[in-house]
Amino acid sequence: MAQPLDDIRAETTDCRLCALSETRTNVVFGVGNPHAEVMFIGEAPGKNEDLGAEPFIGAAGQYLNSLLALAGLKREEIYIANVLKCRPPENRDPRPEEIEACTPYLRAQVRSIAPEILVTLGNFATRFILKTDRGITxxxxxxxxxxRFSVLPIFHPAAAIYDRSKEPVMENDFRLLGRLIAQRRRERAERGAQGA
Ligand code: SF4
Structure with missing residues (x-):
């Protein structure tokens, strides 16, 4: 049986399994609907997230909120977590040993929430979920x-803020997410009708 999210959160509260525990301000566990149909997975907390203890609350978070509307989603409907729960200093890339130490929490979160769709934001989340060395592009x-998951890799919103030429691609990918959600809901309804 899947562990309740609050129990997983309690395990992370004072986690010292990797060196990021020495430089973080807060553990950024994740936020959102504990029964979300769509779970977003980012890379790691940035400066604002480290201070606010919540993922995607800086500029990238505001941009993400605006993109969600293109998929017909509201932020409170989804769940958002990162591969790493603590901020790497100067926002450097996550290190393999940090990913290895931290991802059991993410796996437990995915099992607990049991979403149908995983949206992986950027290289690190995509490589972890799809178990691939291929890049996001x-x-x-x-x-x-x-x-049992449909996985939709999308550029990290921070990458599109840095490189505005990615914006049309981001918008198309969020429209694709909207169509994927509609398709999964239709399939669920058909299965329900057949079982009735
Ligand atoms: S990044 Fe993960 S494994 Fe490392 S200290 Fe934070 S919660 Fe623990």
Whole structure:
């Protein structure tokens, strides 16, 4: 049986499993609907998230909120977590040993929430979920099936803020997410009708 989210959160509260515990301000566990149909997975907390103890609350978070509307989603409907729960100093890339130490929490979160769709934001989340070395540029814009999940890799919103030429691609990918959600809901309704 899946662990309740609050129990997983309690395990992370004073986590010292990697060196990021020495430089973080707060553990950024994740936020949102504990029964979300769509779970977003980012990379790691940034400065604002480290201070506010919540993922995606800086500029990238505001941009993400505006994109969600294109998929017909509200922020309170989804769940958002990161691969790493603590901020890497100067926002450097996560290190392999940090990912190894921290991702059991993410796996437990995914099991607990049991979403149908995982949206992986950027290289690190996509590589972890799809177990691939391929980069986000070649993987985004397509739905991948892994286990019982539909996985949609999308550029990290921070990358699109840095490089505005990515904005149309981001918007298309969030519209694709909206169509994927509608398709999964239709399939669920059909299964329900057949079982009735
Ligand atoms: S990044 Fe993860 S493993 Fe490392 S200290 Fe934070 S919660 Fe623990």
């Amino acid at each position: 070649g993987l985004r814009g397509q739905v991948h099936i892994t286990g």
